[in-house]
Amino acid sequence: MPDLLIELFSEEIPARMQTRAAADLKARMTDGLVEAGLTYAGAAAFSTPRRLTLAIDGLTAASPTTREERKGPRTDAPEKAIEGFLRGAGVTRDDLEVRDEKKGQVYYATITKPGRDADVIIAEVLEGIIRNFPWPKSMRWGTGSLRWVRPLHSILCILTDDAGEASVVGLDVDGIKAGNTTEGHRFMAPGRFAVTGFDDYAAKLKKRHVVLDAAERADAIWQDATNQAFAAGLEVAEDAGLLAEVAGLVEWPVVLMGRIDETFLGLPPEVLQTSMKEHQKFFSVRNPKTGRIERFITVANRETADNGATILAGNQKVLFARLSDAKFFWENDLRVAQAGGQAWQDALANVTFHNKLGTQADRVNRIAALAREIAPVVGADPDLAEQAARWAKSDLPSEMVYEFPELQGLMGRYYADVAGLPPEVGAAAQDHYAPLGPSDAVPTAPVSIAVALADKLDILTGFWAIDEKPTGSKDPFALRRAALGVIRLVLDSNLRRKLDGILIKGIGHWQAHQGFNAIETRLRAASLLSFFHDRFKVFLRDQGIRHDVIDACIAMPGSDDLALLVKRATALSDFLKTEDGENLLQGFKRANNILTQAEQNDGVEYSFGADAKFAETQEERALFAALTEAEPQIAAAVKSEDFAAVMFALAGLRAPIDAFFDAVQVNSDNQVVRRNRLNMLGQIRKIGLAAADLTRIEG
Known part of the structure; x- marks a missing residue:
């Protein structure tokens, strides 16, 4: 072969x-x-x-020779139909075989395709x-x-x-x-x-100096780079994306380490790293003792007689020019920061965020007001939260962020330190964009949490107020990411804040401006809450919780409390993975189906409670006793939000419910007994629905 x-x-x-x-x-x-x-x-x-x-x-x-048998029209079919079959099969009439079938004689063609x-x-x-x-x-x-x-x-x-x-x-x-x-x-x-x-x-x-495998080239680059850095008492800043890109730029990687001019060592390490990566594809080499980036690694595509000295000298010359620009931006920005950054905040008034949502300055004002309101809930000082919110976007007009947009937030922290602002303000400037993705860290400082939540809630309520929502794959303002960020902030910070009121208040800010009334405000808030639920489903599915379990919990009261939703969904998911949970679900569904059909046929609701004196069998009496005992336990556990206890109490009902259905016919000829049994099924439904809407569970 x-x-x-x-x-x-x-x-x-x-x-x-x-x-x-x-x-x-x-x-x-x-x-x-x-x-x-x-x-x-x-x-x-x-x-x-x-x-x-x-x-x-x-x-x-x-390829093998293949033979295909193809059924054609009947022999008495119109001539055009037969000719069409011949063309499609690529055969002549002489090649056709006539076979007798129930509806008459039919043409068959055997198509042979020789191998190639x-x-x-x-x-x-x-x-x-x-x-x-x-x-x-x-x-x-x-x-x-x-x-x-x-x-x-x-x-x-x-x-x-x-x-x-x-x-x-x-x-x-x-x-x-x-x-x-x-x-x-x-x-x-x-x-x-x-x-x-x-x-x-x-x-x-x-x-002939070509390494064919990209992974082999990347390994060689990384090993040589780390070895050279280690020999100098330094370490290479890890960057998997840059490593993969550089491995795609060379066929014969030659690793060279150069020095950064002392003039630039005072620049923030992130500025050095970003400038070298974006413009030159250099790896940063830092001093582990000081955290400063002092050298760089470049990867040439050839060996030279002078061991790369000429290449390195050329790279250092270009790098000097690049870092001179960065140093110029940094020094200009420092002067603005030392003056309190007012020039930047004034400049935000000239930057349109959205033609219907105003300028960046308008947005800062809204975020500051919302951060002040959220602050007590997350344990932050309201004045400090408002101050941090007003500073958080200040670095956007800075020269450094204009050159390197990926440094927004981080530069805000540096400039806050220069401006003499409290450390919480600088931390909030850096962290308020987070989390940007599912693996991104979530802010933990109270002030940072308040500003991060305010930033995301403002953008969400604003776009829902002007009725511009994500459609299909189009989400230019990253509203899905913002909603997921709110969810992670609420859950990771264990915040017990109901979203409904916040969303109504946020959208209500635009009520007069956009010309809609209070009812429309509530409708848009409900739509936004539904959007949160959709993102929440994605989040919980990533945690291994089934979509029907999530739906069953979202259908319950208090679904705008995300922390409560997680507790309920996690407990129900764990319960349904057990044998007791699976069997109890079947018992509940059986009870609900019988009850629903009886209520439709009789035109009444069986929810008035059963009476033990009408029980005819031991199984009925045992189920009545179990329900009477479990109902207050489950109600108390639901009230205290102890959903593990709810599921434990439900598990205790599995055996008496199974025994009841095995031994008892619900639709008895005795109407008094029948009504009593249906009311008992009503108790099962009521108790089951106290935990979650089990009717939404599949299976």
Whole structure:
């Protein structure tokens, strides 16, 4: 069984596209081969800045011959129908077979498709892939019609048999003919060379200074970088994204460590790190004793006679210019911060946040008022919370944040320290955007929590007030993320604050401004609460809680108390995973179904309580006693929000309910007994619904 090797060699492929492109080549090629009737043992894809490579092992030499029997029309069908069948099957009338069936004689055709050699199939599939490759961006060059991410220079496509003999697959794409040759490193080993298979290919590439595997390049970069830093008593700042990007920029990584000029060592480490990463793709090297970033790591794509000295000198020269800009921004911003930052806060009045929601200054005023209101609930000083909210957005007009938007909040903390503000104010400026994602840390300081909640609640209530909600995948103002942030802040801080009142008050602020009334305010608040519930479902599903369990808890009173919802949903989820919980649910559903049908038929509600004196069996009396004992226990546990105790009490009802249904016929001929039993089922329903809306539980 032959092995297949494909290489698509081009000008430099952007690093961000390489991994996805290699995966696309593998998926499309293997899918195409399988659809054409070939099988294979294994496949692996690789990428470097100038090549996509695919190696497929154990490919079948040819597709099998297939025979398909196709049923046609009846023999007395219209001639056009028969001719259409012949065209579709690719046969003549002489090839048809007539068979007798119940409804008459029917034509059958046997379609034979001969197998094809693997090289023919490979050429056909690969050409289609090259012409229709899903690059995010592509280009044409010269006079041809072919599109590729960068000009495509050559195609290597060979089949290697068990004896090690390689044959070139015949393929021509816009004048680029497939062959058995490729190129090594652009500078260190120029010129083409022939290969006979994947092992030969990978070995010859490495001899010619090309490391084919991106993971191997990344490992080599990280090991060499950390070793050089360790030898100098320093450490490299971890950055997995930057490491992957740099590994996609080089075929032969050469790690070089340079120094940062002393002039810039006073800059905040985050400024140095961001500037070097964004502009130069440098790794930051810090002094673990001081936390200062003192050196940098750059990765060259070649070895040089002077061991990289010229490359390093050039990089340091460019870095000096970049950091000079950063130092200029920093010093200008410090002067504004030392003056109290009023110039920035005034500038926010000239920045429109949204044409219907006013300026950033308007938004700051709203956040400050809301933070002051939230502060007592989270244990923060209201004056301090308001002060922090008014400062939190101050760094947005700063020169440093204009240059590096990803530093917003962090620079606010630095500038707050320079302005002599309390440390809680600076911490809130840095933390109030959090959490930005499911793995992001949640603020823990009371003032930071108050400002973070106010920031997110303002943006949510504001957009609901103007009736601009996320639709489909469109969410330009990240409202879904804001709602999830509120949920995590409330839960992680164990806040017992009902959302409904906050949402009504927040949207009510816009009532006169937008021209709607109090009823519409409540409707929009209810819509926003429903939006929170949708995000809450996503959050709880990630915690392993079923969607129907969440629905059952949201349907209960107090669903605007997120902490209460979590307690209820967690207890119910754990209970339903037990045998008692599963069986009790079946008993509840059986009781509810019988009761619902009886109430519909009789036109009355059976909820007036059962009387033990009408019980005819021991099972009835036992269930009556169990319900009488459990009902006050469950009511007390619900009131104290001890849902574990609620579930424990419900578990005690499992056995008497099972015994009741096994021994007792509810719809007795005696109407007094029947009504008593239905009222007993009413008690079961009432007790079950005290825990959650069990009718929403599936199964």
